[in-house]
Amino acid sequence: MKRVxxxxxxxxxxxxxxxxxxxxxxxxxHYTHADPDVRLMLRxxxxxxxxxxxxxxxxxxxxxxxxxxxxxxxxxAEDLTQDVxxxxxxxxxxxxxxxxxxxxxxxxxxNVASNALRGLSRRHEVDLRPSNPNESGGNPLEAxxxxxxxxxxxxxxxxxxxxxxxQLAIATLNERQRMAVLLAKFEHLSYAEIxxxxxxxxxxIKSLLSRARTNLREVIEPYMEQGTRVTSLTVEDED
Amino acid sequence: MPDPHQPDAELREELVAYLDGELPPEEARAVEARLSRDxxxxxxxxxxxxxxxxxxxxxxxxxxxxxxxxTIEMVAVAAEKDLAEQTQTLPFVRRKRTLWIAAIxxxxxxxxxxxxxxxxxRPDRVLLANLPIVQQLDAYGQNLSPEFLxxxxxxxxxxxxxxxxxxxxxxxxxxxxxNAESSSERRERVEKMSDGxxxxxxxxxxxxxxxxxxxxxxxxxxxxxxxDAENSEQLQRTMLAYWAWLQERRNGGADQxxxxxxxxxxxxxxxxxxxxxxxxxxxxxxxxxxxKLRAVVKSLAEDREFREFTxxxxxxxxxxxxPDGRDDRSRNRNTAGAIVMLHWAARQQPDDANVQALWxxxxxxxxxxLLPDTQASIAREDQPGHVLLRLTGEAMxxxxxxxxxxxxxxxxxxxxxxxxxxxLLAMPREEMLxxxxxxxxxxxxxxxxxxxxxxxxxxxxxxxxxGPGEHRFEDRGGPPDGPPRPGDRxxxxxxxxxxxxxxxxxxxxxxxx
Numbered sequence: 025m026k027r028v029x030x031x032x033x034x035x036x037x038x039x040x041x042x043x044x045x046x047x048x049x050x051x052x053x054h055y056t057h058a059d060p061d062v063r064l065m066l067r068x069x070x071x072x073x074x075x076x077x078x079x080x081x082x083x084x085x086x087x088x089x090x091x092x093x094x095x096x097x098x099x100x101a102e103d104l105t106q107d108v109x110x111x112x113x114x115x116x117x118x119x120x121x122x123x124x125x126x127x128x129x130x131x132x133x134x135n136v137a138s139n140a141l142r143g144l145s146r147r148h149e150v151d152l153r154p155s156n157p158n159e160s161g162g163n164p165l166e167a168x169x170x171x172x173x174x175x176x177x178x179x180x181x182x183x184x185x186x187x188x189x190x191q192l193a194i195a196t197l198n199e200r201q202r203m204a205v206l207l208a209k210f211e212h213l214s215y216a217e218i219x220x221x222x223x224x225x226x227x228x229i230k231s232l233l234s235r236a237r238t239n240l241r242e243v244i245e246p247y248m249e250q251g252t253r254v255t256s257l258t259v260e261d262e263d
Numbered sequence: 264m265p266d267p268h269q270p271d272a273e274l275r276e277e278l279v280a281y282l283d284g285e286l287p288p289e290e291a292r293a294v295e296a297r298l299s300r301d302x303x304x305x306x307x308x309x310x311x312x313x314x315x316x317x318x319x320x321x322x323x324x325x326x327x328x329x330x331x332x333x334t335i336e337m338v339a340v341a342a343e344k345d346l347a348e349q350t351q352t353l354p355f356v357r358r359k360r361t362l363w364i365a366a367i368x369x370x371x372x373x374x375x376x377x378x379x380x381x382x383x384x385r386p387d388r389v390l391l392a393n394l395p396i397v398q399q400l401d402a403y404g405q406n407l408s409p410e411f412l413x414x415x416x417x418x419x420x421x422x423x424x425x426x427x428x429x430x431x432x433x434x435x436x437x438x439x440x441x442n443a444e445s446s447s448e449r450r451e452r453v454e455k456m457s458d459g460x461x462x463x464x465x466x467x468x469x470x471x472x473x474x475x476x477x478x479x480x481x482x483x484x485x486x487x488x489x490x491d492a493e494n495s496e497q498l499q500r501t502m503l504a505y506w507a508w509l510q511e512r513r514n515g516g517a518d519q520x521x522x523x524x525x526x527x528x529x530x531x532x533x534x535x536x537x538x539x540x541x542x543x544x545x546x547x548x549x550x551x552x553x554x555k556l557r558a559v560v561k562s563l564a565e566d567r568e569f570r571e572f573t574x575x576x577x578x579x580x581x582x583x584x585x586p587d588g589r590d591d592r593s594r595n596r597n598t599a600g601a602i603v604m605l606h607w608a609a610r611q612q613p614d615d616a617n618v619q620a621l622w623x624x625x626x627x628x629x630x631x632x633l634l635p636d637t638q639a640s641i642a643r644e645d646q647p648g649h650v651l652l653r654l655t656g657e658a659m660x661x662x663x664x665x666x667x668x669x670x671x672x673x674x675x676x677x678x679x680x681x682x683x684x685x686x687l688l689a690m691p692r693e694e695m696l697x698x699x700x701x702x703x704x705x706x707x708x709x710x711x712x713x714x715x716x717x718x719x720x721x722x723x724x725x726x727x728x729x730g731p732g733e734h735r736f737e738d739r740g741g742p743p744d745g746p747p748r749p750g751d752r753x754x755x756x757x758x759x760x761x762x763x764x765x766x767x768x769x770x771x772x773x774x775x776x
Contacts, residue, residue: 072458073458074458080335081331084330084334085325085326088324088330089321098324101324102326102330105334109338110334110337110338113338183320186317186320187320187321189317190317190320190321191321193314193317194321205318208283209318210323214285215283230276230280230285234276234279234280237279237311238275238311240315241311241313244313245314248313
């Protein structure tokens with residue numbers, strides 16, 4: 025059962041809540057002391073609008089980036105980011121610092137993104153190929169495929185091409201692998217924290233990330249070594 | 264190409280965990296040892312590392328200020344929608360779940376919080392132009408005039424004097440400063456306000472903007488008159504003092520409405536004096552005295568002689584009403600009712616030695632629970648017996664002050680009908696809680712008023728259905744405690760008989776158009 029800080033989110037997708045169960049006073053004190061974002065969130069809980077805005081400013085770019093890479097659409101990522109912050113706001117009165125603020129926040133983001141992707145999948149609109157997070161339309165992937173095509177001679181890839189290759193590699197991951205990779209790479213979260221966010225065990229995250237990085241390497245390494253395109257984008261998908 | 268299904272999948276997991284710094288020290292040392300001697304293993308690790316580093320080429324998004332503002336606006340709109348939906352569906356969903364009062368307050372706070380942030384980050388021209396009025400909207404909204412304020416200042420100075428304190432001077436100073444400010448200075452002032460101040464200002468602004476144009480014009484004209492008067496500062500000081508005085512009146516909105524509806528300056532001054540005298544004269548209890556009174560009532564319930572009287576009196580009174588309760592609340596209710604009945608009987612039957620002796624005993628017990636000063640105050644009253652009963656009633660009511668959780672459960676129960684719930688939700692929080700406590704107490708007393716005199720206020724009670732002791736207490740200037748209820752005579756008409764409070768609400772500003 026998917027739970028975010030104690031409340032089932034998958035069955036109640038619009039209600040990110042906080043956990044009042046099994047969070048000891050010492051845990052609360054620890055995170056309140058150690059994490060400035062927790063302190064900001066506690067101010068939000070007390071209706072401090074400036075603190076809410078500060079949290080938004082701290083996380084909105086990171087959130088839009090993460091969700092852009094996750095869902096592959098910049099405009100959709102912005103909508104989802106707003107949804108995440110709305111949920112944060114609605115849950116503020118029940119917020120209890122049982123973990124780092126970012127863990128709590130990305131748990132909500134993971135749930136929001138999962139719901140959105142399921143919705144897209146049902147409508148057959150899912151496009152796992154990520155676009156440039158700073159572009160609201162168009163998809164550079166076709167261009168990436170052409171630019172990095174196997175027809176080109178062996179050479180050193182330039183930055184733009186490498187970026188396109190990496191985007192292509194990310195696109196080959198399944199949703200869970202992608203989320204774990206993005207959280208590990210860009211949010212520098214530990215396996216334990218990612219496990220908490222994704223409701224898995226740290227050991228499962230270890231395996232998930234191993235397979236994800238193997239998949240990434242399969243796509244990226246040929247470009248980096250030879251400037252050639254892989255002949256197949258079929259990757260392991262056991263997750 | 265590495266394959267996780269092959270036996271060395273575990274080794275790749277190990278390498279990845281090593282690169283991520285997730286291996287325990289011993290295992291990390293083992294990996295490092297193997298890296299130093301195994302070329303294939305080392306290349307494997309380098310491959311993972313290069314691919315991982317390449318992810319840094321992924322573009323990172325940046326959003327502009329508009330995104331932040333839009334998000335906050337969206338939060339505000341959603342919060343507003345939540346409130347509307349909760350209010351609309353409340354009567355229907357409350358059977359299924361407990362609706363917490365705190366949740367309502369939370370939504371309301373959300374609105375105040377978020378909307379203030381949006382609206383007042385960009386204060387508009389109308390707000391800035393009318394900032395003095397909006398900020399002191401309640402004070403301006405008391406149907407004032409320079410003539411009335413001048414008369415108030417000269418003829419009722421003694422009443423207002425206690426309210427001319429430092430806080431009032433601070434407010435006055437702010438008001439005068441705003442009057443002199445340009446639009447840009449007012450904008451700067453608003454922008455510097457705390458979130459709480461912005462929320463309060465916005466609430467006033469919404470009320471101002473949604474009132475009828477004629478009413479707004481009236482306020483603007485009053486403001487101009489006060490600002491331009493020779494004794495401008497004194498008039499504004501009096502206005503603020505008058506509002507401060509009004510805020511402390513026991514009947515709150517009812518008194519304000521009553522005073523606003525006065526036909527002349529003299530009439531209003533007279534009513535002000537009446538209200539002030541009435542409030543000052545009222546005898547009240549300390550918490551300790553209330554405790555002692557409750558103890559006396561409780562002890563009477565165990566008194567054999569009093570119980571005999573209660574039994575007889577209730578037998579006459581019930582006439583098909585609910586059977587007497589079996590718990591303490593019911594017993595105390597009966598005891599309280601019996602005290603009133605005993606008082607009534609003692610007045611009606613001066614020759615009944617038993618009744619007189621019992622009343623004397625009960626009266627002494629109740630009176631002895633009070634401090635000498637309170638006893639002396641009661642003795643000075645026109646009807647000391649009634650005052651003593653009122654105080655006992657108040658003590659009993661206060662004794663049933665429910666815990667918030669209990670109140671919340673009651674609010675979410677079926678005991679409150681949809682209409683009443685809508686009424687409660689429309690009230691300011693404190694007023695809502697006060698009235699809810701009142702409803703709760705009524706409910707706890709088995710749907711009856713804890714004191715029989717309240718029965719007389721019900722429209723559907725005919726005179727011939729009243730038993731002994733069911734006096735129309737309020738007809739004789741009895742205790743006006745308890746909130747207004749639809750059908751309450753004293754709330755259906757103002758004291759001169761003019762309609763105006765018929766729906767239990769004061770005749771405030773004209774309704775929104």
